[in-house]
Amino acid sequence: MIDFYYWITPNGHKVTLFLEESGIPYNIKPxxxxxxxxxxxxxxxxxxNNRIPAIVDTLPADGGEPISIFESGAILLYLADKTKKFIPQDLRGRNECLKWLFWQMGGLGPMAGQNHHFVQYAPEQIPYAIDRYVKETSRLYGVLNKHLSDGRDYICGDYSIADMAAYPWVVPHERQRQDLTQFPALAQWLARIQNRPATKRSYELAKTINVAPTVDEKAKSILFGQDAKTVS
Known part of the structure; x- marks a missing residue:
């Protein structure tokens, strides 16, 4: 059984995608x-790191005490290894999948996240910051679009944790000021994942957790006002 500590963010959605696809039993802890x-x-x-998502595996493979995992990429990798699903089992395929998982964790997620912050939430519009992160998001979309342009259905051929990691960060493309008509292979990939039954279940689940998410001034002070004192 997996205890899943979750909120309705792109990083949270990554894990629900895996859990719904794999069928592994889990409990949501909002x-x-x-x-x-x-x-x-x-x-x-x-x-x-005081961030969601996180999991606790109450029945780890070694039969020992429960294992806790934080960081969405680490969670996806742990669950893929636990279930032997959604990651290639051969050396070359596994490493191809890990490259794209790390690409999302180190690139697409952080850059799109800064895009969201400066475009949607910053108390003042800073043209340089907006231009910087909108362009970098576009570049990263271009990288993935080029990779998908060889006719493959998913990032590593078969559906994998690489797709689960990237998909929730492309869903809000309009908020990121990205025009998907400029990225046709990426748009087809997005639609392909969107139409998977497990994806639909995952996003319907999110609606039951928080129907009308809001980020008011109090929430902004919590989400964006942290420093070392927060965790000391």
Missing amino acids: INISKGEQFGPDFLRIAP
Whole structure:
């Protein structure tokens, strides 16, 4: 059984995609990050970076004590190895999948996240910052579009954790000021994943957790006002 600490963010969606695709039993434990629940001491023992998502595997493969994992990429890799699903089992295929997983974790996610911040949430519009992150998001879309342009259905051929990692960060493309008509292979890939039954279940689940997400001024102070004192 997987205890899943979740909120309706792109990184949270990554894990629901895997859980719904794999059929592994799990319990949702919502962590409302707009209310600061990520700073609770019980959650920090699981996720010392005070970020969702996180999981606790109560039945790890070694039969020992429960294992806690934080960071969405680490969670996807752990679950893929646990279930032997959605990651190639051969050396070359596995490493191809890991390259694209790390590409999302180190590139697409952080850059699109900064795009969201400066375009949607910053208290003042800073043209340089907006231009910087909108362009870098576009470049990364271009990288993935080129990779998908050889006719493959998914990033590594078969559907994998690389797709699950990237997909939720492309869903809000309009908020990122990206025009998918400029990325036809990427647009087809997005639609292909969107139409998977497990994807539909994942995003319907999100609606039951928080129907009308809002980021008011209090939430902004919680989400964007952290420094070292937050975790000390």
